[in-house]
Amino acid sequence: MNVFTTSAEVHAWSIAQKRAGRTVALVPTMGYLHEGHLSLIREARKHCDCVIVSIFVNPTQFAPNEDYDAYPHKEDDDIALCEAEGAAAVFLPNADEMYPRDASTWVEETVLAKGYCGAQRPIHFRGVCTVVAKLFNIAAPDVAVFGQKDFQQVAVIRRMVRDLNFPIEIIRAPIIRDEDGLAKSSRNTYLTADMRKRALSLSRALFAAKAAVDAGERNAAAIEATIRETVTAEGWIPDYVNVIDTETLTPLQEVLPGTSAILLACRCEGIRLIDNILL
Amino acid sequence: MNVFTTSAEVHAWSIAQKRAGRTVALVPTMGYLHEGHLSLIREARKHCDCVIVSIFVNPTQFAPNEDYDAYPHKEDDDIALCEAEGAAAVFLPNADEMYPRDASTWVEETVLAKGYCGAQRPIHFRGVCTVVAKLFNIAAPDVAVFGQKDFQQVAVIRRMVRDLNFPIEIIRAPIIRDEDGLAKSSRNTYLTADMRKRALSLSRALFAAKAAVDAGERNAAAIEATIRETVTAEGWIPDYVNVIDTETLTPLQEVLPGTSAILLACRCEGIRLIDNILL
Numbered sequence: 300m301n302v303f304t305t306s307a308e309v310h311a312w313s314i315a316q317k318r319a320g321r322t323v324a325l326v327p328t329m330g331y332l333h334e335g336h337l338s339l340i341r342e343a344r345k346h347c348d349c350v351i352v353s354i355f356v357n358p359t360q361f362a363p364n365e366d367y368d369a370y371p372h373k374e375d376d377d378i379a380l381c382e383a384e385g386a387a388a389v390f391l392p393n394a395d396e397m398y399p400r401d402a403s404t405w406v407e408e409t410v411l412a413k414g415y416c417g418a419q420r421p422i423h424f425r426g427v428c429t430v431v432a433k434l435f436n437i438a439a440p441d442v443a444v445f446g447q448k449d450f451q452q453v454a455v456i457r458r459m460v461r462d463l464n465f466p467i468e469i470i471r472a473p474i475i476r477d478e479d480g481l482a483k484s485s486r487n488t489y490l491t492a493d494m495r496k497r498a499l500s501l502s503r504a505l506f507a508a509k510a511a512v513d514a515g516e517r518n519a520a521a522i523e524a525t526i527r528e529t530v531t532a533e534g535w536i537p538d539y540v541n542v543i544d545t546e547t548l549t550p551l552q553e554v555l556p557g558t559s560a561i562l563l564a565c566r567c568e569g570i571r572l573i574d575n576i577l578l
Numbered sequence: 579m580n581v582f583t584t585s586a587e588v589h590a591w592s593i594a595q596k597r598a599g600r601t602v603a604l605v606p607t608m609g610y611l612h613e614g615h616l617s618l619i620r621e622a623r624k625h626c627d628c629v630i631v632s633i634f635v636n637p638t639q640f641a642p643n644e645d646y647d648a649y650p651h652k653e654d655d656d657i658a659l660c661e662a663e664g665a666a667a668v669f670l671p672n673a674d675e676m677y678p679r680d681a682s683t684w685v686e687e688t689v690l691a692k693g694y695c696g697a698q699r700p701i702h703f704r705g706v707c708t709v710v711a712k713l714f715n716i717a718a719p720d721v722a723v724f725g726q727k728d729f730q731q732v733a734v735i736r737r738m739v740r741d742l743n744f745p746i747e748i749i750r751a752p753i754i755r756d757e758d759g760l761a762k763s764s765r766n767t768y769l770t771a772d773m774r775k776r777a778l779s780l781s782r783a784l785f786a787a788k789a790a791v792d793a794g795e796r797n798a799a800a801i802e803a804t805i806r807e808t809v810t811a812e813g814w815i816p817d818y819v820n821v822i823d824t825e826t827l828t829p830l831q832e833v834l835p836g837t838s839a840i841l842l843a844c845r846c847e848g849i850r851l852i853d854n855i856l857l
Binding site: 306310399401402403404405406407408409410411428429432433436437439458459461462463464465466547 | 585589678680681682683684685686687688689690707708711712715716718737738740741742743744745826
């Protein structure tokens with residue numbers, strides 16, 4: 300497996316793959332890889348001949364009050380995991396490689412990025428779009444795989460890809476959960492044992508909502524209220540709970556099975572968790 | 579010569595060229611082609627095996643008070659001119675092909691785009707960067723050629739290409755002038771005979787400034803004052819006159835031959851002309 304630290308190496312490698320008739324899939328990550336990321340690599344391998352995983356904690360998507368400096372790292376383990384999953388290459392740039400001191404160009408999606416996590420984190424998706432556009436140009440993939448866990452992120456990136464005509468197929472891979480239901484996240488490492496136990500209320504609330512919809516419930520307000528009660532009872536404060544259209548992210552009053560999802564973000568003692576479920 | 583109206587056709591054509599081992603150059607234009615544009619096609623042919631010319635009057639780079647609706651068109655002539663210059667393809671999309679109704683993604687360069695024409699036209703370069711990023715993804719060129727006439731535009735695009743890692747070489751091709759010195763521009767068609775005569779003061783002032791620099795003048799303020807006098811005497815009101823660094827566009831107090839230029843924009847009776855000269 301190749302381990303690259305410069306954009307030029309990655310681009311040359313990708314072009315060489317294509318010249319040799321091989322397709323390339325990109326899995327962009329911020330490292331501290333867990334089973335969720337590994338499922339993205341496996342999904343990517345289904346679509347393309349070779350997979351490149353980028354590992355870069357992108358400073359431009361963190362606000363000054365956020366956890367950029369605290370974000371967990373374990374590069375050596377990450378590289379070993381990528382190799383074990385059959386990735387062909389890993390791209391591990393440093394911040395100087397990705398952002399010249401006088402970098403001044405941004406890619407911004409201005410509609411889907413505004414609500415939900417974007418409302419709480421106003422510069423977040425501008426940073427995400429910019430770094431993903433850069434990674435797309437560097438790695439020139441045929442396919443890129445993102446996790447459904449970051450539901451809004453996938454919607455924003457799909458919109459960016461459509462609007463800017465990136466010739467790249469975006470795959471949304473399912474959420475991977477611990478056995479007890481907690482959605483896998485690098486940030487779960489911040490949870491104490493007690494918080495983690497109470498955090499199970501998020502997935503429990505979403506599963507119950509899905510079961511209610513399967514049993515005929517269509518009223519979004521009722522579904523959202525029940526979820527709020529469930530997580531609040533466990534000490535998690537909802538940032539937002541919304542039944543939404545999966546493509547436009549518009550809040551819905553009525554569930555439309557097949558094109559609806561529930562997005563959920565909660566806070567507790569400075570930790571913020573997100574989760575979602577397709578309906 | 580191929581005449582394409584859809585992005586999908588252009589992309590497939592470009593990929594086919596590359597598969598066949600041929601390099602592709604893109605010349606983005608807004609049509610109403612003149613000798614300046616044709617010189618860009620000739621320059622492009624020096625660098626690549628096949629040249630594609632895009633002809634698209636991009637609505638997002640015009641403010642509501644600007645000349646989008648009045649911008650001159652002559653598509654049939656343009657196509658014939660491209661063919662005569664040996665272009666391999668022309669891309670003539672309509673606005674719906676380029677912008678879905680709910681397009682919501684922008685590419686914005688936030689430093690070099692701010693002064694000069696950007697100060698007068700606050701949304702202009704955001705529209706330019708966005709459409710050029712789209713054209714880059716659609717046509718996937720190895721090289722793109724832009725005219726030095728739009729000096730700030732080339733600097734902004736070079737910065738965008740660097741910042742977003744587009745794998746594309748940007749060529750800045752020299753200004754083409756009428757025999758009497760007026761820089762070629764599709765907007766020259768707006769000039770009355772009298773205004774055109776008085777518009778020669780722009781190039782005359784720039785040539786005189788260059789001669790002064792060649793003779794040893796280094797004082798930017800003195801150079802700018804002389805230019806202002808020359809064009810004002812002919813009824814043209816300067817929007818800006820600046821001796822600048824060619825890469826950062828920073829205004830200079832002292833000319834540094836080899837890395838300096840003079841940027842000039844003037845207005846007269848609602849017509850706006852720009853010109854520039856390398857020092």
